[in-house]
Amino acid sequence: MKIALSSFLFFFLATISNAQEFKTPVDYLNYIGKETEIITRSTWKYTTTVAHTKNARRIDATRKSLVKSIQNASKKIETLKDGYKGDVEYKNQMLAYLSISEKQINQEYEKIINMQEVAEQSYDYMEAYIMARDLVNEKINAEVEKLNANQKIFANKYNIQIGEDTSELAKKMKISNEVFENHTQLYLIFFKVNFTELGLLKAIENNDMSGIQQNSNALEQYANEGLEKLKTFKAYKNDMSLVLATKKSLEFSKKEALELSPSVVSFMMLNQKFQESKKTMDSKSASSRSKEEIDNFNKLVNEVNKEVGNYNKTLNKFNTERSNTINNWTVTGENFIAKYVPID
Incomplete structure (x- = not known):
């Protein structure tokens, strides 16, 4: 995150005098x-x-x-x-x-x-x-x-x-402060959701269904709160680029909460059911397994094999979209600052 030093020294700058003995x-x-x-x-x-x-x-x-x-x-x-x-x-x-x-x-x-x-x-x-x-x-x-x-x-x-300081340098300092402030407000909205999203991904990685549900609920809540703030957010010079990038990020995170999370939990529950069934089957000898048990287990195996492909496809899709969304926000933010903060 970049630090913006607030402008100061907005006061009278007159013609330079080298004398230390002041006549006036x-x-x-x-x-x-x-x-x-x-x-x-x-x-x-x-x-x-x-x-x-x-x-x-x-x-x-x-x-x-x-x-x-x-x-x-x-x-x-x-x-x-x-x-x-x-x-x-x-x-x-x-x-x-x-x-x-x-x-x-x-x-x-x-x-x-x-x-x-x-x-x-x-x-x-x-x-x-x-x-x-x-x-x-x-x-x-x-x-x-x-x-x-x-x-x-x-x-x-x-x-x-003594009049107001209307020098070019004073104007540049004022502009830079406004740009950084605008960027910071949007960054906090973006970061709050993005950080919660990381918690969700960690829970998925750890197969923590409780953590997935908790982070998913928080993610939806923060995304909705952020989207509401954006409705009344005043963009710098009416440049909506970073506002739209933030909105796109929040909408994606909300989709993760509403679509990805249920899909992940559903697959985890299916896999958990499979592991329990496999454990039961492994505890029995081949001769003691009933035809119904074998048929049910084989059906479950086929279902898991089918859902593994769908699950991986879903994860890859969201991972790609997430990466693109975050990269879009970062690049848009950098371009926003570069565009409006004067270079010299």
């Missing part, structure tokens, strides 16, 4: 803006790397580069001991923001990466992983709001007009 408050904002712009670019590089590559080392390298850019900015801003003519409130708020961002990206994201490794072991783990990831983003965004508010206080104090 605008010069002061420009200097800080130069440092934060570097962080924004590093953030975008990390975001687009997550979106367009599966290389874990490359992703982690860009994460570390982002952390380094935050550390460098903090060091430079810390040297502004007097802020702007003794006014240090905005500088201190910026340093607090950078400190929290560094901790979240460096430490918390490392924990999240570890959670990701076990996320697919259960739906609860996957949900916890996504919630933890979103919580980190919420914390960073909360600090951004504080920072923006403090910047406005500074600007109002010195009669500076």
Whole structure:
């Protein structure tokens, strides 16, 4: 599952000024803006790397580069001991923001990466992983709001007009967040059903009729719940490709619950009956077996031989369709992200 770093630094980025002795408050904002712009670019590089590559080392390298850019900015801003003519409130708020961002990206994201490794072991783990990831983003965004508010206080104090950040980079970050959020919502619907489906397949493999029934019931329930959610799901830019891929997956899983499971249980019961009959026949000598017993057993043998072929045919059919359905969802999801998250 790919991690989306929530965008931040949506604040004023003015023309760069190299002076550390500030003649005007605008010069002061420009200097800080130069440092934060570097962080924004590093953030975008990390975001687009997550979106367009599966290389874990490359992703982690860009994460570390982002952390380094935050550390460098903090060091430079810390040297502004007097802020702007003794006014240090905005500088201190910026340093607090950078400190929290560094901790979240460096430490918390490392924990999240570890959670990701076990996320697919259960739906609860996957949900916890996504919630933890979103919580980190919420914390960073909360600090951004504080920072923006403090910047406005500074600007109002010195009669500076600050508009919204309408840069291309800010737009790209906003788009990427929306795309990842849309993908994540559909993935959770897909994963919950897919994970239950794996439980059903394991029960079939173990000839566990009770487990088959339990997982089959859950599979039908979750598929129906997911299909209901899709009816009101708002697709990104009205692109229904991933919604339809999710729907197709849920419909197939529901078919497994309603068609495959009863077929498997029926065959298992027949095979169980055959094994019991064979055990009874084997316990008797040839001379003590009645003609009726022999006829019934032979009839059962023929029935099992016939159903084995049908059973294997049914399993192969569902296995092929399942593989195609899952692959379709995965590819569609990757294409969805690649299509809408800008590359650079």
